[in-house]
Amino acid sequence: MPDLGKYAGDVLLAYGATFLLLAGLIAGSLIRSAKVKRLLKAAEERKNHG
Amino acid sequence: MAINWNAFWEWANPRKFMRWTDRALPLISVLAAVIFVSGLVWGFFFTPDDYRQGSTVKIFYIHVPSAMMAINIWAMMLVASLIWIVRRHHVSALAAKSAAAIGMTMTLIALITGAVWGKPMWGTYWEWDPRLTSFLILLLFYIGYMALWEAIDNPDTAADLTSVLCLVGSVFAILSRYAVLFWNQGLHQGASLSLDAAENVDDVYWYPALVAIAGFILLFVSLVLLRTRTEIRARRLHALEMRERVKDA
Amino acid sequence: MSLISVKDLTVSRGGMPVLEGLSFAVSAGEVLVLRGPNGSGKTTLLRTLAGLQPPYAGEVMAEPESVAYAAHADGLKATLSVAENLGFWAGVYGGHDIEPALLHFNLDALRERPAGNLSAGQKRRLGLARLMVTGRPIWVLDEPTVSLDAASVALFASAVKAHVAAGGAAVIATHIDLGFEETVFDVTPFKARMDVVRDDFDEAFL
Amino acid sequence: MIRLLWRDITLAFRSGGGFGLGLGFFLILVTLVPFGVGPDGEMLSAIAPGILWVGALLACLLSLDRIFALDFEDGSLDLLATAPIPLEGVVAMKALAHWITTGLPLVLAAPALGFLLHLDSAAYRWLIVTLLIGTPALSFIGSFGAALTVGLKRGGLLMSLLVLPLYIPTLIFGAEVVRRGAGGFLVATPLAMQAGITLGAIALLPFAAAAAIRVALR
Numbered sequence: 001m002p003d004l005g006k007y008a009g010d011v012l013l014a015y016g017a018t019f020l021l022l023a024g025l026i027a028g029s030l031i032r033s034a035k036v037k038r039l040l041k042a043a044e045e046r047k048n049h050g
Numbered sequence: 051m052a053i054n055w056n057a058f059w060e061w062a063n064p065r066k067f068m069r070w071t072d073r074a075l076p077l078i079s080v081l082a083a084v085i086f087v088s089g090l091v092w093g094f095f096f097t098p099d100d101y102r103q104g105s106t107v108k109i110f111y112i113h114v115p116s117a118m119m120a121i122n123i124w125a126m127m128l129v130a131s132l133i134w135i136v137r138r139h140h141v142s143a144l145a146a147k148s149a150a151a152i153g154m155t156m157t158l159i160a161l162i163t164g165a166v167w168g169k170p171m172w173g174t175y176w177e178w179d180p181r182l183t184s185f186l187i188l189l190l191f192y193i194g195y196m197a198l199w200e201a202i203d204n205p206d207t208a209a210d211l212t213s214v215l216c217l218v219g220s221v222f223a224i225l226s227r228y229a230v231l232f233w234n235q236g237l238h239q240g241a242s243l244s245l246d247a248a249e250n251v252d253d254v255y256w257y258p259a260l261v262a263i264a265g266f267i268l269l270f271v272s273l274v275l276l277r278t279r280t281e282i283r284a285r286r287l288h289a290l291e292m293r294e295r296v297k298d299a
Numbered sequence: 300m301s302l303i304s305v306k307d308l309t310v311s312r313g314g315m316p317v318l319e320g321l322s323f324a325v326s327a328g329e330v331l332v333l334r335g336p337n338g339s340g341k342t343t344l345l346r347t348l349a350g351l352q353p354p355y356a357g358e359v360m361a362e363p364e365s366v367a368y369a370a371h372a373d374g375l376k377a378t379l380s381v382a383e384n385l386g387f388w389a390g391v392y393g394g395h396d397i398e399p400a401l402l403h404f405n406l407d408a409l410r411e412r413p414a415g416n417l418s419a420g421q422k423r424r425l426g427l428a429r430l431m432v433t434g435r436p437i438w439v440l441d442e443p444t445v446s447l448d449a450a451s452v453a454l455f456a457s458a459v460k461a462h463v464a465a466g467g468a469a470v471i472a473t474h475i476d477l478g479f480e481e482t483v484f485d486v487t488p489f490k491a492r493m494d495v496v497r498d499d500f501d502e503a504f505l
Numbered sequence: 506m507i508r509l510l511w512r513d514i515t516l517a518f519r520s521g522g523g524f525g526l527g528l529g530f531f532l533i534l535v536t537l538v539p540f541g542v543g544p545d546g547e548m549l550s551a552i553a554p555g556i557l558w559v560g561a562l563l564a565c566l567l568s569l570d571r572i573f574a575l576d577f578e579d580g581s582l583d584l585l586a587t588a589p590i591p592l593e594g595v596v597a598m599k600a601l602a603h604w605i606t607t608g609l610p611l612v613l614a615a616p617a618l619g620f621l622l623h624l625d626s627a628a629y630r631w632l633i634v635t636l637l638i639g640t641p642a643l644s645f646i647g648s649f650g651a652a653l654t655v656g657l658k659r660g661g662l663l664m665s666l667l668v669l670p671l672y673i674p675t676l677i678f679g680a681e682v683v684r685r686g687a688g689g690f691l692v693a694t695p696l697a698m699q700a701g702i703t704l705g706a707i708a709l710l711p712f713a714a715a716a717a718i719r720v721a722l723r
Contacts, residue, residue, distance in 0.1 A: 346583075346723075349583075349587050351586060351587065351723060352722070368583065368584065368587045370580055370583060371580070372580025372581075372583070374576075374583070374584045376512070376516055376579070378516060378519040379512070379516070383512075387508055387509075387512050388584070390508035391509065391585070391588045391590060392588060392589060393589060
């Protein structure tokens with residue numbers, strides 16, 4: 001851990017907020033991807049066997 | 051130089067797109083993760099503090115790339131919208147839709163890191179500085195664009211209307227930028243990085259920043275591919291559901 | 300020579316084809332009546348004929364600006380009088396006289412009445428009277444007789460007769476028998492098939 | 506086209522709401538501001554240009570969704586789209602009618618309300634000039650937003666979200682001219698910019714709005 005001096009709180013806040021936002025974006029993208037994949041699979045099966 | 055444009059557009063055929071991204075996406079994702087992390091690690095752990103700004107200079111490894119991406123993603127959406135309007139490539143419209151949420155996140159990151167950096171420098175988190183204000187306006191444009199996508203049921207209608215909004219919005223975004231500059235000549239630094247690096251920033255800061263920028267770009271590419279794939283599947287799902295409804299009727 | 304004709308027309312609603320392979324022609328003096336169950340795509344077909352939406356495939360051939368369209372909504376303004384409503388549309392379509400239309404649809408006595416105070420049937424009559432002031436040869440009508448009583452239906456039928464006798468044509472979607480010589484066109488057999496692969500729409504995905 | 510203009514103006518007058526509503530809203534807004542910020546005359550004088558401009562903008566927004574939504578609901582928009590007038594002309598006339606029934610009354614009422622807010626006497630002239638130049642842009646930009654959301658459920662809220670960011674340049678230049686005018690500075694540049702935006706909006710946005718309506722009707 002480097003010495004961040006008197007601005008440590010600010011720098012860590014900036015990095016923390018960024019990672020939180022990016023993590024939210026990536027997680028949201030992955031969750032929606034998985035959900036749509038699942039729903040589409042079910043719909044394709046209904047189409048082929050229904 | 052002769053480019054075979056037909057072959058180029060072939061890539062945007064949904065089926066082809068799904069096929070090549072299926073192979074390319076894992077590769078790009080890994081590359082993005084590696085470069086993104088190494089850029090930020092380099093910047094965060096292995097660069098000296100600035101003699102005036104102290105350790106806050108480290109914020110720029112996030113702030114600058116995210117701000118660049120916020121603007122460039124809107125530009126990419128504009129190009130994609132134009133391609134949709136002119137050539138009616140569905141993938142293009144869906145790519146624009148997919149990019150919007152990423153662009154909005156980048157804008158938010160640029161705003162937040164800018165505000166946090168501003169606190170020790172300006173003594174306040176928020177200052178109506180032209181650049182910060184412009185990004186706030188850009189955020190409003192992203193929100194409006196995404197809200198319009200959500201509000202319209204028919205996907206082709208939504209693609210058409212959001213494309214028109216993106217076009218008109220781009221003009222007004224540029225107008226706003228000039229208006230804001232006019233309204234308040236601010237406290238922001240000039241462009242922190244320009245192509246002429248030597249003039250602005252020391253190499254110690256410049257190289258990790260370049261890596262960070264590359265990381266952000268790759269992160270965007272992999273996310274936009276992932277999200278576009280999702281949208282293509284969602285579109286197919288929508289089509290199948292419509293068929294079922296017609297059959298039942 | 301037909302006034303309006305379609306060839307291999309496919310029409311779509313919300314991106315989904317609903318009717319396909321339509322081909323017909325309507326000549327001057329002819330009335331084409333469209334039949335088919337609710338939701339079979341008659342409205343979509345009529346909107347396509349009127350140029351409000353592009354064909355999904357195939358083509359509609361008609362002179363530009365030759366179609367007058369009337370649908371379920373009459374486009375009336377509640378606070379304008381009968382004469383003002385009609386006068387407005389007459390003005391938009393090039394200043395035809397509104398008197399014959401008012402007289403024909405028995406609206407003369409109501410001319411100063413705000414359209415908001417009309418009964419449903421009177422509103423409908425006013426909406427149909429609009430067709431007479433457009434001066435356009437092809438009338439495209441979607442369920443024109445809704446909320447009309449028997450006498451008003453007769454008024455409407457005679458207006459259509461007079462129009463086609465003067466060299467016009469009409470395409471009408473209706474369930475009732477209007478009592479004139481008409482060509483009946485049932486859209487049911489043209490219901491778009493759901494099991495075929497089309498190259499443009501959802502099949503382009505995946 | 507003149508008939509369309511007349512019809513829309515007549516409708517706005519007769520249906521109540523359209524005409525008086527924006528003006529009343531403007532008055533109430535200006536009355537509320539001193540309650541919010543306190544009765545200090547100097548403070549009010551300082552913020553008066555901004556309040557009047559923001560008030561005009563919101564008052565304009567209030568009646569925007571009427572431009573196309575009513576015609577869409579009663580079927581008039583279908584009929585206008587098949588009429589011999591180009592749809593671009595329809596949009597332009599409707600935006601013009603909106604300006605005459607909303608923007609113009611605001612311009613006329615603004616000086617009286619400026620009085621309530623202790624608006625600097627040097628600024629009056631510029632307030633009227635900028636509102637006169639700027640409000641047509643508000644109507645034309647607004648008609649574009651209304652065209653994008655025509656036929657949508659709860660389109661009104663979405664329209665505000667889309668339109669307000671587009672109003673930013675007009676607002677900035679308008680308020681800037683009044684502020685500079687009050688301070689006795691040169692106003693030529695922002696005034697020219699604002700006029701440019703208005704002319705551009707009038708010339709180009711009807712095409713975008715007509716394209717949006719065609720898409721929405723299909």
